[in-house]
Amino acid sequence: MEIYVNSTIITAVLFIGFLFTLIMVGSYGFTHKRDSTLNRFFLAKCLQIMAVSLMVFRGDIPDVLSIWLANIALYAGTSLEVAALVNLQGFLRPKMRLIYIYVTIIGIMGFSILFIFDSTEPVRIAYYSFLTAILLSPVCLVGFRSSSLLMKVVSLLYGVGVIFSIVRGFSSFFIPIQSFTLYNPGVLQLVVLLSFYVLSNLMNLAFLLLMKENVDRELVVLANHDDLTGALNRRSFTQQAELILRQSAKKPAVVSYLLLDVDHFKTINDTYGHVAGDQVLRDLSQTIRGLLDEGDLYGRYGGDEFGILLTGKNEDESDRFASTLCSLLNHGLPGSVPFHISMGILTVTPTSTMKVEALYAACDPALYEAKTNGRNGFHRAEGSI
Structure with a gap:
């Protein structure tokens, strides 16, 4: 047919x-x-x-x-x-x-x-x-x-x-x-x-x-993610960081938490303008990204304040991370106004119930101690959480 x-x-x-x-x-x-x-x-x-x-x-x-x-x-x-x-x-x-x-x-x-x-x-x-x-x-x-x-x-x-x-x-x-x-x-x-x-x-x-x-x-x-810097926003950073804390608690394995902000950031905005201030935050974010290993996290809490979670890094390793970051910024970044940062650092072996906010609360005084000591550096949190 x-x-x-x-x-x-x-x-x-x-x-x-x-x-x-x-x-x-x-x-x-x-x-x-x-x-x-x-x-x-x-x-x-x-x-x-x-x-x-x-x-x-x-x-x-x-x-x-x-x-x-x-x-x-x-x-x-x-x-x-x-x-x-x-x-x-x-x-x-x-x-x-x-x-x-x-x-x-x-x-x-x-x-x-x-x-x-x-x-x-x-x-x-x-x-x-x-x-x-x-x-x-x-x-x-x-x-x-x-x-x-x-x-x-x-x-x-x-x-x-x-x-x-x-x-x-x-x-x-x-x-x-x-x-x-x-x-x-x-x-x-x-x-x-x-x-x-x-x-x-x-x-x-x-x-x-x-x-x-x-x-x-x-x-x-x-x-x-944060629109300006590409860093995780506070909510997402907290969620992913707490997942890492629970996983590290099972192993167990240490983690290091860094809380940082830009020294005299308001002065940078007032002197050079907010466009320059935004560029500082983008350059800082890009520099941090270049130092992170697989499994590490960083997020922007707001303004010029950032949090970093280094998975499996002890005190010496997190100190070297902080020193390298400060050194890179002190040498100046192309296209950015000169700036430096202060950091508070805490290294812990997480428990199954540990929260990121507890790490933040412990590092916040250490951050301000770093500023009191002359800025452009880091200080370790004292005590335990």
Whole structure:
């Protein structure tokens, strides 16, 4: 039994999926106009819709539109779609972006040359299929490196696309073109078109879910970190530090807690302005980050006051940490006004009920003792908690 799929059905199958995604992405884009990733994906869907629309009328319009322009638009749309996905995961570096632009331009030029010199359809199919496989490959690599389960699933979907493109490319030389082309009505056409429809919609849905996942991740960062310095905020620092205290109590293992602030910070603001004061806090935060080991924490309590929790570091090790930090600041930081800090330090073996606020309360007098002793240094808390 021969199954015939006319142009109306082809349009409905391929066009609706792209159009639905275009509407969803466009609606979202009204409130995210500066999102380059979203803009790339939106443009990709526009090009794919245009390509499908031109392909439907093959035979009724000039080949330069239904073959050349349609395939160029579909190829460019695929390139933009992949670039959007790679950028969404933070892997679209400037060098990679440049390489991708070159691959896209060279691919378009190559297909144009084939079309101009009136190459056979199997050659064009093979060329286009192999280029598409190359374009889709980065998504598979990014998905493999990503920590997101959703992105790994997306990479599998694109992996299916890579395999299909390679198989289609080789098959074009061995399977009669009348059976292989999607313009020949029949069972093969129906199966491929429906598969392409399902796969395309899954990819479109996956992109939207990845966008949501990315936004959720950013919201978590914003909820847990200080906007100015990137340090953990007080709530998040306290929660994570108390988890470390409980884990250290089970081992048992020592921890060292440092409470610090910037000496004469109000004077810095009054003398140099609040912009300079903000830069001091950012530079201090960056310097602290560079000294922390895996498992250490630091957070901003507010103003110029910070807390640091050094996991597994005893008195000597925490003293060396404090001395190194003071030394780096005393040598001056590029782009920042001169400043130094005072610190209170406490080293303890935590109990299962120990709270960070108890460490703070014990270190606060030590911090002020350091200021009394001339600032630009640290003092150890006395007694136990």
